[in-house]
Amino acid sequence: MDQTPPRASAPLERLHASRREFLTRVAQASAVLGGSAIAGSAVAQAPADAGAGIPNAAVLAGKDSVLAIHSERPLTASVPAEHHNFLVTPTRRMFVRNNLNTPELDASKHVLTVRGLVDRELTLTLDDLRKMNVWEQQAMLECAGAGRTAFRPTPRGTPWSETGGMGCPKWTGVSLAEILRMAGVRNGAVHVAFLGMDRGPLPTIPPVVRSIPMAKAMERHTMIATGMNGETLTPVHGAPMRSLVPGWVGSASIKWVTAIEVLPAPFKGTYMDDSYRIPGIPVAPGEKMPADALSTEDWPVKSMITFPGPNARYRRGQVVPIEGRAWVGESSIRRVDLSFDEGVTWQRASLDRRGDRYAWRRFSLDYFPEKSGYQTVLARATDDRGNAQPFLPAWNPLGYYWNGVHRVGFTVEA
Amino acid sequence: MPGCSVRRGVHAPAFLGSMLTAVLLASAPIGAQAPATPEPTLVPGPGMELTMQRCVICHEAQHITRSRLTRAEWLENTELMIKRGAPVAAGEVAPIVEYLFTYYGRNDDGSPRPRPAGAAAAAAPVAPAAGGARDVQALLATYGCTGCHAVDAKLVGPSFREVARRFGSEAGGDDRVARRIREGGAGDWGSIPMPPHPAINDAELRSLVAWVFAQR
Numbered sequence: 001m002d003q004t005p006p007r008a009s010a011p012l013e014r015l016h017a018s019r020r021e022f023l024t025r026v027a028q029a030s031a032v033l034g035g036s037a038i039a040g041s042a043v044a045q046a047p048a049d050a051g052a053g054i055p056n057a058a059v060l061a062g063k064d065s066v067l068a069i070h071s072e073r074p075l076t077a078s079v080p081a082e083h084h085n086f087l088v089t090p091t092r093r094m095f096v097r098n099n100l101n102t103p104e105l106d107a108s109k110h111v112l113t114v115r116g117l118v119d120r121e122l123t124l125t126l127d128d129l130r131k132m133n134v135w136e137q138q139a140m141l142e143c144a145g146a147g148r149t150a151f152r153p154t155p156r157g158t159p160w161s162e163t164g165g166m167g168c169p170k171w172t173g174v175s176l177a178e179i180l181r182m183a184g185v186r187n188g189a190v191h192v193a194f195l196g197m198d199r200g201p202l203p204t205i206p207p208v209v210r211s212i213p214m215a216k217a218m219e220r221h222t223m224i225a226t227g228m229n230g231e232t233l234t235p236v237h238g239a240p241m242r243s244l245v246p247g248w249v250g251s252a253s254i255k256w257v258t259a260i261e262v263l264p265a266p267f268k269g270t271y272m273d274d275s276y277r278i279p280g281i282p283v284a285p286g287e288k289m290p291a292d293a294l295s296t297e298d299w300p301v302k303s304m305i306t307f308p309g310p311n312a313r314y315r316r317g318q319v320v321p322i323e324g325r326a327w328v329g330e331s332s333i334r335r336v337d338l339s340f341d342e343g344v345t346w347q348r349a350s351l352d353r354r355g356d357r358y359a360w361r362r363f364s365l366d367y368f369p370e371k372s373g374y375q376t377v378l379a380r381a382t383d384d385r386g387n388a389q390p391f392l393p394a395w396n397p398l399g400y401y402w403n404g405v406h407r408v409g410f411t412v413e414a
Numbered sequence: 415m416p417g418c419s420v421r422r423g424v425h426a427p428a429f430l431g432s433m434l435t436a437v438l439l440a441s442a443p444i445g446a447q448a449p450a451t452p453e454p455t456l457v458p459g460p461g462m463e464l465t466m467q468r469c470v471i472c473h474e475a476q477h478i479t480r481s482r483l484t485r486a487e488w489l490e491n492t493e494l495m496i497k498r499g500a501p502v503a504a505g506e507v508a509p510i511v512e513y514l515f516t517y518y519g520r521n522d523d524g525s526p527r528p529r530p531a532g533a534a535a536a537a538a539p540v541a542p543a544a545g546g547a548r549d550v551q552a553l554l555a556t557y558g559c560t561g562c563h564a565v566d567a568k569l570v571g572p573s574f575r576e577v578a579r580r581f582g583s584e585a586g587g588d589d590r591v592a593r594r595i596r597e598g599g600a601g602d603w604g605s606i607p608m609p610p611h612p613a614i615n616d617a618e619l620r621s622l623v624a625w626v627f628a629q630r
Contacts, residue, residue, distance in 0.1 A: 073474045073606070100472075153524045156481040156491060200472050201570045202561065204499030270497045286484035286522050397487075 053101030053198070059236045064092045070158050074098040074200075075236070078146075078164035081406065082309030085323060087362060088138060089167035091229050096236055097143050097158065097165070099208050099271075100200040103256055107232075107240035112224065116193075116262035119184030126240050129226055132174045136230075137221060139246035139358035140327050141253060142166030144276050144296045147402025153285050155399030163304045163406060168327070168360045171244050172227030176260075177218045185214075185262055192217040193267040194243045194254035210276075211267035212245055212252050216297075221246050221357055224257065246358035247329035249296045249400070251276050266295070278396045289397050298329025301389055302403040303336055303363070303381035312410045320367040320410060322349070326381035327360035334386075336363040339378040343391070343405070346380070372414040380405045454479065455607055457529070461513030466598075466609035467558050468502045468510060469495065471570050475607075482520040482527075485511065501561040550625040553618055557611055565629050572603045578630040591626065592619050 056075050060067070066083045070076040078095035086093070107126050114122040145157050146165030158165070180192070193211035216222055225244040226233060233239040238255030245252035251271065266272060277293040303326035314320050326333045332354065337346035349363040369375060382388040391405050456462050456475050469478060483491060488511045496502050502510065519527035554560050562570035581587035594602075596619060598610030614622070 071474060071476055073472070153482070153520060156477075156483060156487070159480055200499070202471060202499050202501070204501065205472060206497070206499060270494070274494050274497060285524055286486055286520075288486065288490060 053103050054235055056102075059096070059102055062092065062234055062236070063096075064090075067093065067096075068161065068164065070160065070164075074100055075102065076158045076160075078160060078166070080161045081163035081304040081306050081324075081408075084163070084167070084304070084325075085306035088229065089169045091169065091231070091234060091237070094167045094169055094228070094237065095143065095165050097250060098198065098236070098255075099196075100198040100205065102236050103198050104235065105197060105240060105256060110197075110240045110258070112241060112257060113259045114179060114183045114262075115259070117186040117189045117264060118180075118262050119186060120182075122179070122183050124179070126226060129174050129224065129241065132178055134172060134174055134226075136170055136172045136227075137223075137246070137358070138168060138170045138356045139221065139244065140166065140168045140299070140329075140360055141244065141246070141250050142299055142302075144249035144251055144400040145398065145402075146250075147404070148399035150402050150404055151393075151395055151399045153395075155397055157399055162402070162404075166250075168325070169229050171223065171225040171246075172230070173223035173225035173241075173244065175220045176222045176224055176243070177220055179224060179260070180217065180262070183262075188264050189214050189262045191263045191266045193259075193261045193263055194257050195259040195261070196254045197256035197258045206270055208254060208271055209267055209269050210251055210254060210271050211261075211263060212248070212297075213266075216245060216248065224260075247327075248298050249276060252297075275398065276400070277398070278400050282394045283397065285395060285397075287397070296400050299327070300393075300401055300403050301328040301331070301333070301381050301383040301387050302326070303379045303389060304406045305377060305379050305408045308408065308410050310408055310410075314369065314410060314412050316369070316372050316412055316414055318412075320369060320377075320412075321364065322367055322377055323362065323364045324349075324379050324406075325360040326351075326363055326379075327358075328381070328383040328387075331383040331385050331387075333361050334382050334384050336379060336381045338365055338367075339380070340367065340369075340375060342376060343378055349379070369412045372412045374409060374411050376407050376409045378405050378407050457517050459513060459517055459530070461509045461516075463610050463612060464506060465510050465513050466607070467561070467611075468500055468506060470607065470609065471500070471562055472498070478514065478518055481518055483514070483518065484520050484522055485515045488514040488519070501558060550621050553614075553622055557614065559622075562608075570606055571608055574626050574629040576603075578627050582627040582630055588623050588627065592623050595619060595622060 056072055059075060060069075060077075063077070064079075064083075067077045067079055070078070075096055075098045079093045083093065110126060112124045112129075114124070143158070143160060143165040146160050147162050148155060148157055148165075149159045150162040176192070191211040191213055193209055196208040198208055199205070212222070223244045224241050225238070226241050228234070228237055233242065238257070241257055242255040243253050243257050243260075272295065276296045277289060278296055279290050279293045281290075283290060303324055305322065305324040307323040308320065322338060324336070326336045333351065336349045336351060338349050339346045347365065349365040352362040352364075354361060363379070367377070380389045389403050389405050393402055393404050454475055455470070456466055456478060465478075466475070469475075481491075489507070492502065492507055492511055492514070515527075517529055521527055563572070563574055565574045567573055568576070577591065581591050584590075594608060596611055596614055598608045600607040
């Protein structure tokens with residue numbers, strides 16, 4: 001990072017004029033963002049030198065080599081189902097989904113501001129949070145576009161594999177509700193927005209801001225997390241603090257959170273209005289997103305087979321121990337059925353006891369193949385509202401909510 | 415990162431494995447050098463340079479190369495990128511969308527569009543090439559250099575001052591830097607490519623290099 005202070009040479013003055021142009025554009029962009037304080041202050045905080053943040057090589061040194069990298073700028077990476085056969089997703093295998101660079105933040109200087117429709121504005125440090133009710137939960141975090149490459153035609157955006165782009169680690173933190181109660185939410189509060197500290201290479205890039213409805217913000221599992229799997233958050237997962245909106249699309253959970261703003265309406269900005277939206281009624285590929293498209297929120301019911309991996313080989317007479325995970329955003333898993341004949345008949349798998357509210361559930365079944373040769377297993381989960389996974393989820397322009405039935409093939413040798 | 419010759423961005427485990435090895439072997443602090451292997455670029459064709467200059471700033475060309483979109487979708491995507499901060503002027507949207515649809519297009523029925531034969535056809539000029547050397551600030555603005563460079567701060571590319579310090583007093587430094595501006599390239603300051611600027615004429619190039627070297 002070049003930290004040299006600006007010199008007052010004539011050309012620099014003029015170059016600054018062009019930087020001013022940028023800033024004017026940023027101001028225009030924030031006008032588009034609704035001119036809300038959160039956007040304005042984000043711009044004020046944007047560093048003059050965006051720098052490159054923490055290099056990917058340093059981030060990836062903390063990750064397992066089975067993590068597939070989907071893009072390097074911004075960094076996105078995840079493991080497919082066969083590398084995800086853990087009850088709790090290890091930090092080294094948790095997916096990475098950056099919008100911009102991985103910022104390097106000083107935990108001792110970081111502050112979280114709470115403002116907007118509140119009685120008292122708060123400025124909280126990491127130490128302040130540690131003095132509140134810190135608790136732990138296992139909870140799903142899944143990118144809205146997880147599984148995107150299974151859609152045909154494949155929409156643009158991070159090419160997550162069919163079972164990539166999600167994970168279920170343990171999170172430590174403080175309920176957002178406790179923080180909001182401390183600030184005192186005023187009448188007329190409708191949404192709560194989070195602002196992240198990540199920045200990109202140009203000052204014109206709008207900061208990452210998303211907002212969620214008040215009811216979800218006050219639900220006790222929504223937290224400001226400071227730890228993952230019993231350790232302090234690693235930089236790429238949002239250190240020193242991040243929001244965690246379990247069961248909802250990952251974009252609702254903002255890493256490196258530095259401001260929370262209570263708003264009288266949903267936040268207006270590119271991460272709300274241009275992304276993370278899905279048509280209420282399917283549209284043809286190539287058609288524009290309809291103006292009344294909905295904001296993505298909770299994940300529909302989904303499952304994956306974590307064992308065996310693709311193309312495993314078994315001997316005749318050997319048991320095939322099928323194992324997987326099933327989850328759903330705002331309901332619970334009622335059952336998981338497996339099919340060994342491409343969906344003609346189904347057998348009920350056994351489900352482990354329910355753990356934390358937003359954690360996935362393990363399912364399993366010991367299968368005794370009666371014939372040899374190549375065979376497949378399909379998994380289909382059903383939630384408590386009676387929704388079952390479809391074979392082919394509705395196509396949508398940005399490729400969100402892939403929850404198609406997962407199939408794995410294996411071979412039984414004679 | 416010397417010795418890391420694997421093509422970047424191609425794919426996962428093997429690539430990552432070697433990158434990690436490289437990190438472990440390198441005794442210098444990890445952040446000191448970025449991997450020197452260049453990122454893949456766009457296929458050549460009319461509008462390629464302009465698209466590189468405007469679009470390969472915040473993310474790799476891969477975001478584009480892995481997409482196959484209809485004309486309407488590319489237009490929508492380009493408008494979205496402008497909202498996300500891409501420095502694209504109003505008159506540049508049409509040539510960029512034309513390029514993207516021609517080389518990374520999909521028909522309305524979902525089938526991929528075949529690329530035109532002779533993809534390496536002459537590149538469209540970025541801006542009407544002007545006569546003699548002109549005001550450098552105007553050149554920087556016309557060619558969009560300030561989208562990626564500042565005098566004192568590293569943005570996408572190195573600060574002009576850093577460039578001046580590194581090459582300003584080196585024999586042949588001016589030729590080298592001039593070539594880099596016109597032909598583009600990557601690997602000397604990081605892995606992000608500097609796009610080519612074939613429309614810059616010799617006089618403009620000389621003024622730009624002289625000005626860059628004066629920023630020490």
